[in-house]
Amino acid sequence: QVQLVETGGGLVQAGGSLRLSCAVSGRTFSVYYMGWFRQAPGKEREFVAAINWSGGTRYYASSVKGRFTISRDDAKETVSLQMNSLKPEDTAIYYCAARARDGGYSAVRSGYDYWGQGTQVTVSS
Numbered sequence: 001q002v003q004l005v006e007t008g009g010g011l012v013q014a015g016g017s018l019r020l021s022c023a024v025s026g027r028t029f030s031v032y033y034m035g036w037f038r039q040a041p042g043k044e045r046e047f048v049a050a051i052n053w054s055g056g057t058r059y060y061a062s063s064v065k066g067r068f069t070i071s072r073d074d075a076k077e078t079v080s081l082q083m084n085s086l087k088p089e090d091t092a093i094y095y096c097a098a099r100a101r102d103g104g105y106s107a108v109r110s111g112y113d114y115w116g117q118g119t120q121v122t123v124s125s
Contacts, residue, residue, distance in 0.1 A: 002026040002114040004096045009119030012086055016123070020081040022096030022116060028053075033099040034079040035112055036070060038092035038121075045095065047107040049081060059105055064090075086123045093118040 008020040024031070035050040049070040050059045058070055069082040079096060097112035099105070106112065 002028065002031060002098045002100065004098060004114055004116035006094065006096045006116040006119040009094060009121045011122045011124065014086060014088055014123055014125050016086050017082070017084045018086065018121060020083070020094055020096075020119060020121070022079045022081075024077045024079065024096075024098065027100075028077060030100045031098045032102055033105045034070075034072065035097045035099065035106070036079075036081045037095045037097055037109065037112075038090075039095070039118075040089075040092040043092075045109050048094070050099075050105045050107070051079065052105065057105070059107070061107070083121070086121075088123045088125045090121060091123050092121060094121050 003025045005023045031053050036048040037045050039045040047061050051070045055072040067085045072079050095118045096116040098114040100113045
């Protein structure tokens, strides 16, 4: 099992920044990729960003590319999402996810095996 705990959500004005963190524990040796997803009210959960466990390869949704940065801290076993130039449409619950299967990264919900509880991000206009 892998346990994921997100922190760092909150309320911010448009144009501002927030940093989300995901603490990863348990069978971390089984993890190939880490991802961030988000879900706005009434919408499907959507892919935001992913990073391989070694931290060398990153992927982003087109809607956040250039504004968000995913990173991994080896020593602390955390994955972070730095979010800059936030827009009201970024408002959602953000979830950290772990993929414990080989075969490359995934941008779909079913491609991940473990999920955190989510953290709310609200961007006011």
